[in-house]
Amino acid sequence: MSTGTLARTATPTRPGKPPAAPARRRRGGRGLASNLALLAISAVMFFPIYWMAVTAFKPGPEILSYTPHWLPSRFTLDNFTAAVDRPFFWSGVANSLLVVSATVLIALVVAFLGAVALARFEFTGRQLFVAMILVVQMVPAGALIIPIYLMLNRAGQTDQLPGVVLAYLTFVLPFAIWMLRGFVVNVPVELEEAALIDGCNRLQAFRRVLFPLVAPGLVATAVYTAIQAWNEFLLAYVLISTPEKQTMTVWLASFTTTRGTEYGPLMAASTLAALPVVIFFALAQRRVVSGLTAGSVKG
Amino acid sequence: MSVPTVPRRIRSIPYLLLAPALIVIVGVLGYPLATLVQISFQKYGLAELLKGSGSWTGLSHYTDIVGDSFFWGVVGRTIVFTAVNVALTVGAGTLIALLMRKAHRAVRLTATVALVAVWATPGLVAIAVWQWMFDYEFGVVNWLLTKLGAGDFTHHNWFENPVQGLGVVTAVIVWGAVPFVAISLHAALTQVPDEVVEAAELDGAGRLQVFRYVILPVIRPVLALLTLLQIIWDFQVFNQVWVMTGGAPTEGYYLIGVYSYVQSFGVGDYGSGAAVAVVMVLLLALVAFGYVRGLLRKEQTQ
Numbered sequence: 001m002s003t004g005t006l007a008r009t010a011t012p013t014r015p016g017k018p019p020a021a022p023a024r025r026r027r028g029g030r031g032l033a034s035n036l037a038l039l040a041i042s043a044v045m046f047f048p049i050y051w052m053a054v055t056a057f058k059p060g061p062e063i064l065s066y067t068p069h070w071l072p073s074r075f076t077l078d079n080f081t082a083a084v085d086r087p088f089f090w091s092g093v094a095n096s097l098l099v100v101s102a103t104v105l106i107a108l109v110v111a112f113l114g115a116v117a118l119a120r121f122e123f124t125g126r127q128l129f130v131a132m133i134l135v136v137q138m139v140p141a142g143a144l145i146i147p148i149y150l151m152l153n154r155a156g157q158t159d160q161l162p163g164v165v166l167a168y169l170t171f172v173l174p175f176a177i178w179m180l181r182g183f184v185v186n187v188p189v190e191l192e193e194a195a196l197i198d199g200c201n202r203l204q205a206f207r208r209v210l211f212p213l214v215a216p217g218l219v220a221t222a223v224y225t226a227i228q229a230w231n232e233f234l235l236a237y238v239l240i241s242t243p244e245k246q247t248m249t250v251w252l253a254s255f256t257t258t259r260g261t262e263y264g265p266l267m268a269a270s271t272l273a274a275l276p277v278v279i280f281f282a283l284a285q286r287r288v289v290s291g292l293t294a295g296s297v298k299g
Numbered sequence: 300m301s302v303p304t305v306p307r308r309i310r311s312i313p314y315l316l317l318a319p320a321l322i323v324i325v326g327v328l329g330y331p332l333a334t335l336v337q338i339s340f341q342k343y344g345l346a347e348l349l350k351g352s353g354s355w356t357g358l359s360h361y362t363d364i365v366g367d368s369f370f371w372g373v374v375g376r377t378i379v380f381t382a383v384n385v386a387l388t389v390g391a392g393t394l395i396a397l398l399m400r401k402a403h404r405a406v407r408l409t410a411t412v413a414l415v416a417v418w419a420t421p422g423l424v425a426i427a428v429w430q431w432m433f434d435y436e437f438g439v440v441n442w443l444l445t446k447l448g449a450g451d452f453t454h455h456n457w458f459e460n461p462v463q464g465l466g467v468v469t470a471v472i473v474w475g476a477v478p479f480v481a482i483s484l485h486a487a488l489t490q491v492p493d494e495v496v497e498a499a500e501l502d503g504a505g506r507l508q509v510f511r512y513v514i515l516p517v518i519r520p521v522l523a524l525l526t527l528l529q530i531i532w533d534f535q536v537f538n539q540v541w542v543m544t545g546g547a548p549t550e551g552y553y554l555i556g557v558y559s560y561v562q563s564f565g566v567g568d569y570g571s572g573a574a575v576a577v578v579m580v581l582l583l584a585l586v587a588f589g590y591v592r593g594l595l596r597k598e599q600t601q
Contacts, residue, residue, distance in 0.1 A: 004352070010462065020536070031401055031403070034401045034402060035401075035402050035403050035406045037398055038398040038399065038402050038407075038409075038410050039406055039409065039410075041395060041410070041413075041445050042409050042410045042413040042414075043397070043413075045413045045414065045417050045474070045477070045478075046413040046416060046417070048420075048425070048428045048429060048432060048474065049417065049420060049428070049437060051414050051428065051431070051432060052424070052427075052428045052431075055431065062443065063437065064437050065437060066437065066442070066453075067442065068439045083462055094389065109319075110319040110320050110323060111320065113316040113317070113319060114317050114319070114320035114321075114522075116316055117312075117313040117314075117316035117317045120313075120315075121308070121312065121313035121316075123314065125314075126313075127595070129317065129321075129589065130595075131595055132324070133324075134540070134591055134594065135587070135591060136324060136328055137435075138435060138531050138583060138584070138587045138591075139328065139332065139580060140534070140535035140556070140576075140579060140580065140583060141535065142529065142535040142537050142556040142559065142560070142576070142579070143335060143535070143576035143577070143579055144328070144331050144335065145315045145331065145560070146338065146559070146563045146569055146572055146573050147330075147331035147332070147334035147335040147573070148327070148331050149564075150334065150338065150343075150348070150569065151330070151331060151334060153348065153351075153464065154351045164477075166327055167327065169323050169327060170323065170324065170327035170328045173323055173324055174324065177320055203472050206434060219457060227419075231513075232422040233422065233423050233538050233542075234537060234538060238564065244387065249422075249423045250421045251427075251526055252424070252427065253423060253542045255427065256427070256543070256546075257541055257547050258431040261430065261431075261434075263431045263434065266427050266431065267427070267428070267431060268425045269427075270423075270424040270428060273421055273423070273424050274419070274420055274421055274424045277419050277420070277421055278416065278419045278420075280419075281415060281419040282415075283420070286395070297441060
């Protein structure tokens with residue numbers, strides 16, 4: 001420690017400059033290096049996404065080329081038409097939308113009730129439930145496909161979308177409860193109590209006070225759940241066997257065969273599959289931040 | 300009129316509120332977990348699948364596994380694979396978070412956009428894109444490596460050799476997981492007071508010392524949670540291996556998740572596949588146990 005201080009005071013400084021100046025300059029230099037490093041890393045991170053989008057819009061010969069074309073010579077939608085025209089694209093989209101909306105709706109209702117219980121009530125078994133929620137998130141999905149498949153098989157629910165929804169609920173619920181609990185806790189109980197004093201009954205207090213304040217949290221949780229369900233592959237892959245009932249991700253995986261892959265259409269399809277997620281993601285971030293701070297605590 | 304204190308009025312309310320969640324979680328998670336354990340003690344093949352019930356065989360699946368050097372090879376490969384992936388993910392994520400802390404606003408924004416874009420990329424899409432980049436014929440990676448003078452990579456097939464193939468899988472996984480780690484850590488880093496860092500620097504602490512003694516203590520809880528989550532996710536990797544090998548991984552690709560899947564849905568021996576899955580859960584439980592205990596203790600003291 002003392003050597004460092006000594007070294008710094010010992011460095012020749014221009015007369016009239018305070019001794020802090022070299023330190024600041026050195027930090028600025030380090031800043032430049034770290035700025036450049038971060039830019040380089042960002043470029044590397046972003047490259048695959050860029051490469052996907054650029055490939056999707058390229059004419060075929062420029063995709064199958066030994067020297068990469070960094071930009072398409074002309075933008076074409078051929079790959080998108082080829083992808084969309086492949087069998088089971090539209091049914092895949094429809095099935096995914098169906099599964100996602102059902103999962104989100106059920107998960108939100110169930111998780112919200114659970115979150116209120118955890119955030120607003122002290123009860124025996126609370127600790128146990130919290131522990132269970134945490135533990136449950138650690139059970140690997142890969143381990144559960146076997147029994148889930150066998151159970152749904154016994155119930156005749158394999159190759160059925162409701163079975164997929166049920167399976168998805170298990171994986172999204174614990175985190176949804178935990179996430180929503182955080183939002184409910186952040187709404188001061190006093191607001192609800194004030195509403196009760198002002199003559200609301202509990203249900204009204206809940207609907208007029210708690211619900212609007214937690215709405216951004218519900219949106220955030222809904223988006224998170226939707227993304228999870230839209231992206232899920234393994235369960236849908238195992239549970240669904242007829243192509244008409246495939247979800248989007250299973251359809252996407254069917255591109256890759258041991259015999260070879262058509263990369264133009266695959267990249268176009270990938271772009272299409274990623275688009276809703278990116279949009280959702282962008283939407284959610286703004287909602288959550290603005291929603292949390294607005295309103296309630298101002299008065 | 301007194302303000303009704305919530306808990307005293309009706310004691311059953313919280314339980315009623317929790318009931319649906321409990322039913323779903325126990326029904327679709329607890330019950331399958333119990334079934335998994337049950338099946339692992341049973342002969343459960345395709346015939347039993349049609350019948351809907353297996354016949355008890357006791358510990359035979361487990362004794363088979365324990366005596367099987369192939370299984371231990373799979374476990375060993377999975378542990379190495381997990382260690383490499385977690386180390387790379389957490390290491391790169393920490394580095395990016397630290398760089399973001401120092402960076403100019405515009406640079407930080409650029410990095411955030413790139414990270415969020417990667418984060419939002421669906422797993423299956425990531426697999427497709429990396430597969431394309433590593434394509435043996437027209438892949439941009441082979442071209443780049445050849446150009447950089449790393450050797451002649453023209454027509455190099457990355458998936459012929461499972462070690463290289465798992466290397467590509469590692470790239471996909473680390474790429475996809477880094478944003479979550481980096482953004483979470485960056486959020487945690489905002490809690491490190493600048494004055495303390497500056498004071499340490501003025502006192503002559505080097506960059507490593509500042510990290511070790513000032514920054515690390517603040518971000519340690521987040522870092523621990525992130526590492527645990529990465530271990531859990533990377534230990535059970537399946538999708539990347541399965542899709543990138545076109546649904547036909549050779550034995551060198553068998554991680555424990557893949558092995559359990561192949562045993563049950565490929566070979567049709569659900570009992571043995573279940574036993575492998577149980578071992579996987581137990582190994583992960585071992586890792587998670589210590590962590591959860593610490594977390595609960597903290598929640599109690601709060």
